[in-house]
Amino acid sequence: MIAAVDAERGQVVVEGWRTATGTSVLERIRTLAPAAGGFLFTQVEKEGAMGGFDFQAVAAAVRAASDGGARLTAAGGITTASEIAELDRIGADAQVGMALYTGRLPLGEAVAAPLAKPLDGSVWPTVVCDEWGHALGLVWSTRESLARAIAQRKGIYWSRSRQALWEKGATSGNTQELVRVDLDCDRDALRFTVRQRGAGFCHLERPACWPSGFDLDDLARTITQRAARPESGSGTGKLLADPALLAAKLREEADELGRANARADVVHETADVLYLALVALVRGGGTLADVAAELSRRHGAVTRRPMVLKPGAAT
Numbered sequence: 001m002i003a004a005v006d007a008e009r010g011q012v013v014v015e016g017w018r019t020a021t022g023t024s025v026l027e028r029i030r031t032l033a034p035a036a037g038g039f040l041f042t043q044v045e046k047e048g049a050m051g052g053f054d055f056q057a058v059a060a061a062v063r064a065a066s067d068g069g070a071r072l073t074a075a076g077g078i079t080t081a082s083e084i085a086e087l088d089r090i091g092a093d094a095q096v097g098m099a100l101y102t103g104r105l106p107l108g109e110a111v112a113a114p115l116a117k118p119l120d121g122s123v124w125p126t127v128v129c130d131e132w133g134h135a136l137g138l139v140w141s142t143r144e145s146l147a148r149a150i151a152q153r154k155g156i157y158w159s160r161s162r163q164a165l166w167e168k169g170a171t172s173g174n175t176q177e178l179v180r181v182d183l184d185c186d187r188d189a190l191r192f193t194v195r196q197r198g199a200g201f202c203h204l205e206r207p208a209c210w211p212s213g214f215d216l217d218d219l220a221r222t223i224t225q226r227a228a229r230p231e232s233g234s235g236t237g238k239l240l241a242d243p244a245l246l247a248a249k250l251r252e253e254a255d256e257l258g259r260a261n262a263r264a265d266v267v268h269e270t271a272d273v274l275y276l277a278l279v280a281l282v283r284g285g286g287t288l289a290d291v292a293a294e295l296s297r298r299h300g301a302v303t304r305r306p307m308v309l310k311p312g313a314a315t
Contacts, residue, residue, distance in 0.1 A: 025057075026064045033068020040095065042076040053077050055086060062091045079105060081113035088114035088187070108147025111181055115143070117188040123158055126190040128201060131179060131289035132217045136201035137209040139168075141190050146181070153178045155194050174198030174205075195289075216274065216288060223282045239279045246283065250276045 029039060041061050043054060058074050065072040074087050075095035084094045099105035118124055126141040139157040141149075145165050149156040155168035155176030169175030180193040200207035226236040239246045253276055257269035281291065 026060060029061055029064040029070075029072075030068060033065050033070040036068075036070050038071040038073060039065050040073050040075060041092075042074075053083060053087070055090065058087065058092055059090045066091060081105065081109045084110055084113035106147060106151070108150040109143075111150060111183075112143045112146050114183055114187045115190075116186070121160070123160070124188065124190055126157065126192055128155065128176075128192045128194060130196055130217070131193060131287075132215075132292070134208065134212060134215075134217065135210065136194070136196060136207070139192075146190070149178055149192070150181065155192065168201075169198060172198065172203075174200060176201075216278065219275065220278050220282065220288050223278055227282055236279060239276070240283050243283070246276065246280060250280065 025041075033039075039061070041058060043057070053074065053076075058072075062072045071093065072091070073093040073095050075097070078084060078087070078094055078096045079099045084096070087094045094110070096105060096110055100107060100110065115124060121142075123140045123142055126139045128136045128139060130136060140160055142158045142165075145156050145158045148165060155178060157166055157168065158164075159166040167175075175197045176192075176194040177197070178192060178194055182191045182193075183189070184191070196207070199205040202209045223236055223240075226234055227240050230237040230241070239249065250273070253269060253272040257266070257273050260266045260269045278288075281287070
């Protein structure tokens, strides 16, 4: 829900922000909050001006939104890291535009702004995860390392033993592409989501510093390896090389899953379908992270797909 605000009149404005509705901002937020996932609150006279915020107005809007269980994002005029930190303190997310585009506020400083309660040496514990959410290891970050990591889109951290910045994989080749940075609810720890390359995160040449059970990501990696280095007699290799066979097997196993009733049969057939689907995914150049992103997009969709057969589909 987007609420454009005329701060002088304290009203919601529409029609290109030209017409006041006569309804107060707080009244509109309280009415809509129970049905809205969140609000984008922008003060139109401050848009693009990098002139700061009316924090008192934002704080009132945050209270009105939170009473209905909704989150509020503030936009328009945000310029400094301290403004982002203050918005976070009063419970609002910050949407920054012009200050980032012009280089006045580096993205790394913006992300680091809400950080609190640093440990000795001004460091924060940082959990590193892959795109599937699996924890790979624990490292440490400073404001400087965080800013560098975001600027370069790499796994860059603080080495407590060397008392210096270090880039994961710079010597081992097990590099990381930084995908996302999150702060925890207390703003005293970080989570890096990365695409891990090479043997893995651990210095023992393992995927992670903690043991983990077999999962779909492991299966997808195995299939990817078969695609890169075909092995004689490999059933996976044969499916990757023969799209007609793969399509036929997918139809066959999906049909068997659709007809399965007993628990053991359902589990067995589901495993077959998931395996074949992953082969098709790898063959098409996709990843499980891509699938998760698509499912997330659908989960947040306003409209739902009608569950009806497509024309010509087998029954």
